[in-house]
Amino acid sequence: LAWGARGRRFKSGHPDEKPGWGNPGLAFFMNYSVYILYSVSLDRYYVGQSKNHIERFERHQSGRNKSTKGGIPWKIVHVEYFEDRPSAVQKERQIKNMGSRRYLEGLNDK
Numbered sequence: 001l002a003w004g005a006r007g008r009r010f011k012s013g014h015p016d017e018k019p020g021w022g023n024p025g026l027a028f029f030m031n032y033s034v035y036i037l038y039s040v041s042l043d044r045y046y047v048g049q050s051k052n053h054i055e056r057f058e059r060h061q062s063g064r065n066k067s068t069k070g071g072i073p074w075k076i077v078h079v080e081y082f083e084d085r086p087s088a089v090q091k092e093r094q095i096k097n098m099g100s101r102r103y104l105e106g107l108n109d110k
Contacts, residue, residue, distance in 0.1 A: 031051060031082070031083060031084065031085075032049060032050070032051055032081070032082045032083075032084065032085050032087070032088035033049065033050060033051075033053040033079050033080060033081050033082065033088065034047065034048070034049045034079070034080045034082070034088050034091045034092045034095065035047070035048055035049070035050070035053045035056070035057070035076055035078065035079045035080075036076070036077050036078040036079075036095065036100050036103075036104065037057070037060060037068070037071075037074040037075065037076055037077065038074065038075055038077045039068075039071030039072070039073070039074050040073075040075075041071060041072075041073075042070065042071040044071055045077075045100035045101060045104075046060070046067070046068050046071070046074065046100075047092055047095045047096050047100050048092065049085075049088040049089060049091070049092040051085075053076075053079055057074070057076055060072075060074050061073060061074060077104065078104060078107070
């Protein structure tokens, strides 16, 4: 492509544009995220942190994660963004210690 060319014009299939996957605009500035997944089949939540929660979610959905393989399909119910990994890990621990269901209920009460 010539300098400054934008290539073909098509609607992006990038996962960030799919609804319910957090705020992709904010994710641009934040490096890490903590996410909560929910499995209807197990009635169970899963909490994780990642540098790219969308890519990580796709790994959960495809069965490549041993701890979430039995709960497919999962859906993302909550995402929070952080500037650094220690902050994300700290929040992940806080949610796991409290229990993800109680944590989400606390968010809904506000």
